Amino acid sequence: MKINGSRLCLNLLIVVSLYVRIGEGQGNSILLNCGTNSTINVGGRRWVGDSATGGNVTLSSSGIEVSTSTFDGDQTYTPLYKTARVFVDSLNYTFRGAQGSYFLRLHFYPFSSENRNVNDSSFVVQANGIKLLSGFNVPDEILQKNLYIAKLGGNSSFSYLVKEFFFTVSGDVLMVEFIPAKGSFGFVNAIEIVNVENKLFVDSVSKVGSNGETSVLSLSKRGIETMYRLNVGGSPIKADEDLSLGRVWEADSSYMLTANAGSDIHTRANITYASANDTSIAPLVVYRSARTMSNTQVMEKRFNMSWKFEVDPDFDYMIRLHFCELSFDKANERIFRIYINNKTAADNFDIFKQAGGKYKAYHQDFLDMVPSVVNTLWIQLGPDPTAGAVGTDALLNGLEIFKLSRNGNLAYVGKLENPGARKTSKSVILWVSIGAGIASIVIIAASIALITCFCQKRRNKETDTKKHPPGWRPLFLLNSTANAKASLHQSLHGSMAPNRTGRRFTLAELKAATNSFEDSLIIGVGGFGKVYKGEIEDGTLVAIKRANPQSQQGLTEFETEIEMLSKLRHKHLVSMIGFCDEQDEMILVYEYMANGTLRSHIFGSNLPPLSWKQRIEVCIGAARGLHYLHTGADRGIIHRDVKTTNILLDENFVAKMADFGLSKTGPSLEHTHVSTAVKGSFGYLDPEYFRRQQLTEKSDIYSFGVVLFEVVCARAVINPSLPRDQINLAEWAMRWQRQRSLETIIDPHLKGTYSPESLTKFAEIAEKCLADEGKSRPAMGEVLWHLEYVLQVQEAWLRSINGENSFSSSQVLADHESREEVDVPEATTSDRGTDLDPKRFEDA
Structure with missing residues (x-):
């Protein structure tokens, strides 16, 4: 656009008052072509220049007019969007004789000029005391709209923007006010004031x-x-x-x-x-x-x-x-x-x-x-x-x-109101960066000095170093009491520690159990290291998790898991048998889960797929374990890494939750959440937790909902090789579930083997788990109750097709509703957290 230089008054307070009697417009409407004195016909309607002398419009100040010779957009508006009125101070359009109901439409087309960058424009629009727009930036609005449509798979492309508002004028005056942000400017290409004679809305x-x-x-x-x-x-x-x-x-x-x-x-x-x-x-x-x-x-x-x-x-x-x-x-x-x-x-x-x-x-x-x-x-x-x-x-x-509008406001205040603040922010960031750089140099120098002193001390304690090397925190240091410390030292030769921290194995015992950590016995690998299948001296099969001593990755998770599993006991939680912290090693020993991970029985392996009934039972077991975690301790425990590879199956396909390295003690009574850095597995991660970095039990609920859909659909939660709309399982499954057509995408192995009603109820509870807001998701106890009902429906259906009895979902529901509370078996008073100190986990 070319700016009319004779009308540049950048520092002048511009107040443009247009006195228009609405009844004199065409069809009781006023159409203004802004930034010009020309009257044009566009779309079969007559648009009057807002600076035309005489007629219906008078201009009390010269203002700033801009024009352009090009327009990339709807050809209908080509003549209308060739001009605009720019304002660097408040600009008011006043219409008299305006009693009644009106549509107000504001037309914007981003212009280019040598003197102004339209990307930096920001302004507020008000009409008769109602804030319509705030921190409004036209290019940003257009970009967001195009990106949103593209995200949904559409191909619409917008190069201009029309904002439409409706309100009733009770007095005789309608004033539309444009207010630029400090140091910025605004513009408008056209304005419509359209009288609505019939009642368009009812109360x-x-x-x-x-x-x-x-x-x-x-x-x-x-x-x-x-x-x-x-x-x-x-x-x-x-x-x-x-x-x-x-x-x-x-x-x-x-x-x-x-x-x-x-x-x-x-x-x-x-x-x-x-x-x-x-x-x-x-x-x-x-x-x-x-x-x-x-x-x-x-x-x-x-x-x-x-x-x-x-x-x-x-x-x-x-x-x-x-x-x-x-x-x-x-x-x-x-x-x-x-x-x-x-x-x-x-x-x-x-x-x-x-x-x-x-x-x-x-x-x-x-x-x-x-x-x-x-x-x-x-x-x-x-x-x-x-x-x-x-x-x-x-x-x-x-x-x-x-x-x-709410309280006189239609503007979304979450938008940036002052682009000038961006420039200020950049300078602040620059000085902060310089300061941070200087501080970093000082810290590094101090750190080198400290490391030098520390290394000197280490050379004087070689024996102790061999026993407890850097990178591993000796296990007994995790126990705060002298009795706990003594009990661990007394268990050096394999006795069971009376404080339930588990058996302390020697490194020699674990080497014997794994044939010196033979690769053929590896049953799992993680960031911490490897998991081996082993057999201890009494013939018991165990799973041995051996951390990588050359890296500190996972050290905090190891310590957290020791703390958790040394105190928790439940049928549906994997039990820790013992540990070893000799020499350069940190090793945990668990009960062996003969049937491995839930995921391996759904997809990605040659194992026979689980039946629908088995899948429901596995989900119930995992839900029981999570329900105990959430309710067993005074403040509850949030697992934070619920996924199908952390649900293990024993020889009888009983499900148990595993891997508590990321677990976190829940919030205290006076708080609703735990503020913490985001951790978890991509695809299972609660989006609300990701956005707000506020962890609650409902974050586990979201992850469990993803597990439920994974169990039904038998595919990876993230698969980049699929079409864009199918990459994320949770989003893909939810789209089908909202259409009440999840059976279209279920595991083909399940065809004909499930009760349609059981699948419907299963999908409904999974959908609830994936609610956008945590407060809208059910508690794990409610999830468990519904899953148990799903199982009863499936079992009744199986009996009916075998001729044992007729299927009645209403009777199943009546029987199930007679239960007053969720049964969580094998959780004794001790197991429910009376000896659990939540403070131990706060820094995990």
Whole structure:
């Protein structure tokens, strides 16, 4: 863009007042072409230059006008986006005679110039006391939108931005104020003030998940921002096709989670509005197309059509769905459910009945609140299998999402408000870096001096060095009491330590048990070193974990595991038999688990796959172990590395949790979480823990949910060789589960061997475990209860197909619900943590 030099007044306070009587505009609307005195026709509408002398617009200050000869975008707006008004101080547009309801649309197209970098622009927009935008940067907004659509698999490309707001003006004046951030600037290309004569919104809206309860919104006192407006199943609709209000409708395909889950249909039939008051709700062209569920060639249609949207957290949202029955000519032929954010918004939804006939345009509004830690909103439609309708699919014609103001604010305050702060931050970072560099040199010099002194002392204690070398912390130092220390020293020849720390093996004994650590006996390898299968002198098979003495990697984990396993005893936790810390060695000895890891029995090996019943039983065992960890001690213990390779199976396929090296004592009563660096295994890691670095028991729940899906699907949790949307198992499985079609991707070995109801219930508890927010996930006791119910359903189904009895899921549920609490066997008073000191683990 070329800036008009005669109008550059960078340090002048610019107050532009445009006195326009709304009734004098075209169709009770005002269309302003900003940054020019020219009036042009764009999209069949007349746009008046905001600096034109005479007529409806007067300019009280020269301001800054910019122009460009190129525009890369929708050709409809090419003339309109060739000019813009730039402001470096507050800029006010004032419209008089503005009582009523209005759409306010602000048009932005990023410009380039030698004097300003549009990437550094940042400004606030307010209208009659409602903050509309804050820290607003146009290029960032456009980039984020394009990235989001690309992430969903869409190919839309936006080069300009239109922000649309709706509010009611109770007085006689509408003032739109633009305020640049300190040291920055802002701009606007065009402004629309569109009068809405018919009642577009009503105050009473159905609240999602409240069984028909409605909420009063008081919209006359609130501002509304249009977040999304989609023509579902059809082509984009331009402003000149929406004759009443000039709205733009995007195609919905870019926002669908699975594009082929819905097929588009069209009609040329005569469409009429279900109500005479709805003529401005949406243009009829929206109702001439729709999307219905695709035929997936499966016996039961349990999948959903799903749309995903990125929204601002901590706001109320009104979701407007547009319907028009295009196929069936009587009621009860197409009945479906509507889900919003995984909650039921409506069930037994019959378009024909709601609209009053075929080819009747009808809309339904819903209200839902998006919490502060969530930035997505899901819309899902799926069949209602209990309704017995002829049509086993759903239909949708259009979709709109509106954000409602909170306390006079529509702006998402999480955005950067002052680009000038970026420059300041860079200089601060530079000086901090210089200071850190100087400090590092001082620290390194001091460290060298200390190391020199330490090495000198070591040379004077060679004997002690051989016994307890650097890199390994002698085990008895982990015990704080003199009695514990003495008991360990008394066990040097293999006796069992009375404080339950386990047997202290000699290195010679463990070499004999493993044939001098023969490679053929290796049964596992980790960052700590290797695990060997061994046989001690009494013939007992053991697993021997030998750390690598040349590296300190895993030392803290070793010490943590010793502390944990020396105090914990439970049927579903792997037991530690003893240890060895002679010479340069740190070795742990465990009970031997003959059937290895759960993962090896699901995929990736030649072992026979587990049956569905066995898989449920294994998951129950692991859940019992985790439930004991979470509830056994006063503050509980968080495993922090739940995965299928840490679930081991004994000779009877009893599952036991293993590897407690990353475990952490839970928060105290006055805290909700443990703040700690993020550790865990990629693919199983709780995203909330990753984002906030706040560890809770619900982080284990998330990881266990991934395990449940891994058990069903029998594939790696991360597989980079797969298509992009299948790489992450949790995301992939959740997409199918939200469509209620998980059976499509289950392990082929399970086909025909499971009760469909048991799989449904199993998948539902796995879905709950993977909730975005930890507080929305169930406790491990609840997970365990549901898994036990799944097992009972599967067993009853197996008995029924063997002719032993008839299958009744309701009776199974009744029997299961009669249990008052979860049974956690083999956890004595001692085992439940009375001798467990949580403080010992705080630094692990």
